[in-house]
Amino acid sequence: MSEKTTNTPVLDVFIPYGKQYIDEDDIEAVSKALRNPYLTTGPEVDAFERALCQETHAKFAVVVSSGTAALHAACAAIGIKPGDEVITTPITFAASANCILYCGGIPVFADIDSETWNIDPKEIRRKITKKTRAVIAVDFTGQAVQIDEIRQICKENDIYFIEDAAHALGTKYKGHPVGSLADLTTFSFHPVKTITCGEGGAITTNDEELYRKLKLFRSHDITRDPSQLTQCPYNGYNEQIGLGFNYRMTDFQAALGISQLKKLSVFSSRRKEIVDYYNKEFSKIAQLTIQKEIDASDTTRHLYIIRLRQDLLKVGRSEIFKALNKENIGLQVHYAPVYYHPYYQKLGYEKGICPIAESLYEEIITIPLFYSLTNSDIENIVRGIRKVIEQYSA
Ligand SMILES: Cc1ncc(COP(=O)(O)O)c(C=O)c1O
Incomplete structure (x- = not known):
């Protein structure tokens, strides 16, 4: 059976989007x-x-x-x-x-x-x-x-x-x-x-x-x-x-x-390696956009976010989200604009204040990024994302 139609998750166990490392x-x-x-x-x-x-x-x-x-x-x-x-x-x-x-x-x-x-x-x-x-x-x-x-x-x-x-x-x-x-x-x-x-x-x-x-x-x-x-x-x-x-x-x-x-530089290097790998792989996928880095920032990345392009948005983010979860990939959305929260709406903030932030919010999904992810984990995460995208782009 091809990867496109198989129901077996790409990852055997669920991987959260973030996790501590305690030794x-x-x-x-x-x-x-x-x-x-x-x-x-x-x-x-x-x-x-x-x-x-x-x-x-x-x-x-x-x-x-x-x-x-x-x-x-x-x-x-x-x-x-x-x-x-x-x-x-x-x-x-x-x-x-x-x-x-x-x-x-x-x-x-x-x-x-x-x-x-x-x-x-x-x-x-x-x-x-x-x-x-x-x-x-x-x-x-x-x-x-x-x-x-x-x-x-x-x-x-x-x-x-x-x-x-x-x-x-x-x-x-x-x-x-x-x-x-x-x-x-x-x-x-x-x-x-x-x-x-x-x-x-x-x-x-x-x-x-x-x-x-x-x-x-x-x-x-x-x-x-x-x-x-x-x-x-x-x-x-x-x-x-x-x-x-x-x-x-x-x-x-x-x-x-x-x-x-004491482990910050080791944590930081591994996070950078994972980000480099994700960036390389996701740059090859036409249906995704990745975050642009300014030259001035040498970034220790806390979160890795993929942005869905138009043809995937037609499917809907929650559909993609559910399909990725079925591959055992833990996800989050960072963040809804703060003023979307009901408390802020009650204070009188209206939607529409920051249109660029609002459209970003509709299109993003945070994928796993933490120190102890193995090479095989990240390869499988990319494989799972490719699989879901191919499924919905067919
Ligand atoms: C950007 C940002 N600021 C502040 C905080 C608050 O930190 P804490 O959860 O330690 O209170 C968080 C927590 O996630 C955050 O992401």
Whole structure:
């Protein structure tokens, strides 16, 4: 029977679109941390922050409980307040915009570039008003945004540049690691990301004042620093000087983060190999488009997305999605434009704001990309995709 008609899946077992890689060194590092007197915010947290500074070349790093907490802390540190507008991309996880709402700000969505799928600097310019206080640009799938252009726009308009690099740890822009190029850069260590702490996040910055604010915000805005206290009745006395949160990371999560970070270059190389293979194979398939990379970005890819061309769209993405699932290929869609979510619709955002993002959303499917995929896995994934496309192009 030909591959076209067989009902046997190309892959024997289901492969998810993303997955963590934990080895014995990671387990040992966590076990060791659990035997320490500190269970939370102890020496491992400090060491993880130092390791992140080394990796990103940033002067300061603050680790927190998630990438979402990192974004919230970043918005709070720059003082986003009710009525402030912050420009971001619609093609992202909701947290990139929710953090603006947490501070009472107004998310303003700027459309993406039709080929790189990252926020388009021209669209950022178009959306700037007197109320704009910041840009949150997302390194979508791991590819760096056009950092120089965005930095220039922010400088001209005296607004902050937050880079949401949840997807992009390990990525370099013009030879510099992301993490020290925007005013604030945020990371996520959720299990599908390039390195994981279970849950976790970080903010990096070169600005000492922002760093101090981030550290306070992570722990209720409570200080013991004598220079900040208004009264000083006894040793160990503390005062709450703002409205912070408990966004602390535990020491055993930080120990996992340190151990994972040691493998970043190995993780990164393997992800690049897989991306190169996919790019080569999918470039040969006329019914697919792949994401364009800018020369400036040396990307550690978090997600791999295929875009369906017109003849496949006639079949419908959900039909293709179901057929690929039957081949045991795990899939996702990253992302529906944030303002499509019912919560945002209730806030008054209407469809049509960002037409390029909206048409991208209708046409994309995320396929498996993670460190431990074998060569035979990726060959079979490509075979499965070819098989389904041939089925529907017949
Ligand atoms: C672009 C982006 N920003 C922020 C986040 C939030 O990170 P976390 O899940 O660690 O809260 C995610 C999570 O997937 C993300 O993809």
